[in-house]
Amino acid sequence: MNIDELKSVASAIVAGQKGILAADESGPTIKKRFDVIKLECSEENRRRYREILFSTEGVEPYLGGVILYDETLRQSATDGTPFAELLARRGIIPGIKVDSGAKPLALHAGEKITEGLDGLRERLLEYQQLGARFAKWRGVIEISEQGIPTSSAIQANAHALARYAALCQEVGIVPIVEPEVLMDGSHDIARCEAVTSKVLEIVFAELDNQRVVFEGMLLKPNMVIAGMKCPQQAGVQQVAEATMRCLTRYVPATVPGIVFLSGGQSAQDATAHLDAMNKLGAHPWPVSFSYGRALQAPVLTTWKGQEQNVAEAQKIFFHRCRLNGLAHAGQYDSAMENASA
Ligand code: 13P
Numbered sequence: 525m526n527i528d529e530l531k532s533v534a535s536a537i538v539a540g541q542k543g544i545l546a547a548d549e550s551g552p553t554i555k556k557r558f559d560v561i562k563l564e565c566s567e568e569n570r571r572r573y574r575e576i577l578f579s580t581e582g583v584e585p586y587l588g589g590v591i592l593y594d595e596t597l598r599q600s601a602t603d604g605t606p607f608a609e610l611l612a613r614r615g616i617i618p619g620i621k622v623d624s625g626a627k628p629l630a631l632h633a634g635e636k637i638t639e640g641l642d643g644l645r646e647r648l649l650e651y652q653q654l655g656a657r658f659a660k661w662r663g664v665i666e667i668s669e670q671g672i673p674t675s676s677a678i679q680a681n682a683h684a685l686a687r688y689a690a691l692c693q694e695v696g697i698v699p700i701v702e703p704e705v706l707m708d709g710s711h712d713i714a715r716c717e718a719v720t721s722k723v724l725e726i727v728f729a730e731l732d733n734q735r736v737v738f739e740g741m742l743l744k745p746n747m748v749i750a751g752m753k754c755p756q757q758a759g760v761q762q763v764a765e766a767t768m769r770c771l772t773r774y775v776p777a778t779v780p781g782i783v784f785l786s787g788g789q790s791a792q793d794a795t796a797h798l799d800a801m802n803k804l805g806a807h808p809w810p811v812s813f814s815y816g817r818a819l820q821a822p823v824l825t826t827w828k829g830q831e832q833n834v835a836e837a838q839k840i841f842f843h844r845c846r847l848n849g850l851a852h853a854g855q856y857d858s859a860m861e862n863a864s865a
Contacts (some may be wrong), residue, residue, distance in 0.1 A: 525693050525737070528697060528741055530739070530740030531685075532699050532712050533657050534658070534739075534741065534780040534781060535781070537658065537781065537783075538812045538852075539595075540588055540849075541813065541848065542585070542587060542621070542781060543586065543814060543815070543852055544578050544587070544588065544590065544783050546591045546814050547590055547596065547816070547820070548592055548596070550621075551595070554573075561827070561828045561829060562566065563829035566830075567595070567706065569829060570596070571600075571832050576834055576837060576838060577590075577820070577823065577841060578607055578610055578826060580842050581838070583842055583846075585849060586845040587616050588616065588617060589617040589619050590618060590619065591620065591658075591660050591700075592607065592618060592621070593621055594620070595608055599856045606831070608656065612655060616657050618653045618655050618657060619656055620655065620660070621661075622647060622659045622661055623640040623688070624639050625638065625665045632674060635666065635673060635677040636666070637663075638681060638684055638685075639679060640659065641687055644688065645694070649695055650696055652697060654819065657701065659701060660700040660744070661684070661685055661701065662701045662702040662744075663684060663685050663721065664704050665677070665723055665864065667705065667706065667709050669740060670782065675722075682726045684713055685727055685731070686727070686733065689731055689805075690736050699723075699736070699743060700743075700787065701731065701741045701744065701845045702743075702744035704724055704744075704746050704787065705720045706787070707750075707787050708752060708774070708788075709751035710751050710753040711750070711753070711754060712754075713763070716749055716750065716766075717766050720746060722774060724745065724770070724774035728774065728775070736827060737754070738778040739780060742780065742783055742814075743781075744782075744814050745775075747763055747772050747784055747787070748769075750835035751765075751787065760793075760800045761800055762835070763797050764801040764803075764804055765804065766809065768801055777857075780810075781812060782807075782810070782811050782812045783812050783813060784812070784813055784814065785814060786817050791817075791821060791822055791844060792861060793818075794858055795818070795851045796851075796856070798811070798812070798851040802851065802853065803822040815848065818844070819841070820841075820843065821849070822844060823837050823840055836858050
């Protein structure tokens with residue numbers, strides 16, 4: 525393992541105003557997204573959609589990396605350039621989702637465990653050949669009133685994340701460690717903070733136990749936020765303060781960057797929260813984004829699968845990338861939402 529190399533890739537992804545576009549929706553997930561715009565989920569539509577994102581002009585200052593799905597890493601632009609090469613030529617680092625999804629955890633009704641460790645070493649080597657320099661694995665933690673999450677489910681997910689991260693570092697790929705505490709449910713922000721704290725504490729203990737080098741990874745956490753069905757929704761400032769309090773307590777300062785998931789927040793909320801965190805002042809690590817829905821939802825609803833909408837969809841994608849880049853720098857203002865891209 526070359527720590528300096530891992531460190532330099534991880535730092536490059538979050539340098540300046542940069543963050544990550546998560547475009548790694550699995551087959552069933554991208555189908556759900558296309559269903560919203562009533563578009564057939566064919567391989568060509570998936571390829572064309574990703575091409576629209578990856579070829580948008582001007583996003584280089586705001587995107588340090590893009591997370592791809594297995595199929596996408598093997599696809600090419602219309603001119604035949606493989607997507608990984610197209611991105612790398614633009615200075616955007618290609619990454620790959622390597623987990624195979626969250627399945628029910630045995631004897632733990634309502635809780636999940638992420639699968640995909642078997643054969644992972646070999647898959648990582650192939651992905652590396654195809655141009656991937658970082659990877660992503662998502663563990664899912666749900667909050668509900670029936671004593672969920674259990675500590676055994678948190679432990680199992682943390683262990684899988686640590687095993688995955690160790691395999692990545694062994695082959696020279698930067699692991700993005702994503703323990704996602706879901707925002708589904710009616711819990712308040714205090715419960716989310718308590719659960720996120722416990723999860724991060726256990727995840728870092730497991731990472732350390734598996735000898736993962738913190739300098740050579742990125743953390744992709746949820747923000748500390750009330751559940752979507754909670755009647756008391758927290759304000760932007762409260763979310764920013766609770767999230768930073770929690771991360772400062774549990775995330776080692778040697779981690780080269782934090783890249784938040786959006787988790788179902790609106791595009792504007794995800795940007796406003798990130799900005800508020802960066803306005804709080806200097807943190808031990810760069811605080812940036814790795815958004816899926818918050819970067820893509822407005823693009824999809826503009827594109828609608830129609831060629832005549834491509835230019836407008838790309839304009840909107842550029843605008844969201846730029847606003848999140850500004851939020852990474854703590855320089856966003858909601859008035860910019862309506863400014864032309
Ligand atoms: P969202 O930003 O839509 O939560 O997606 C990020 C991601 O990569 C989830 O694994």
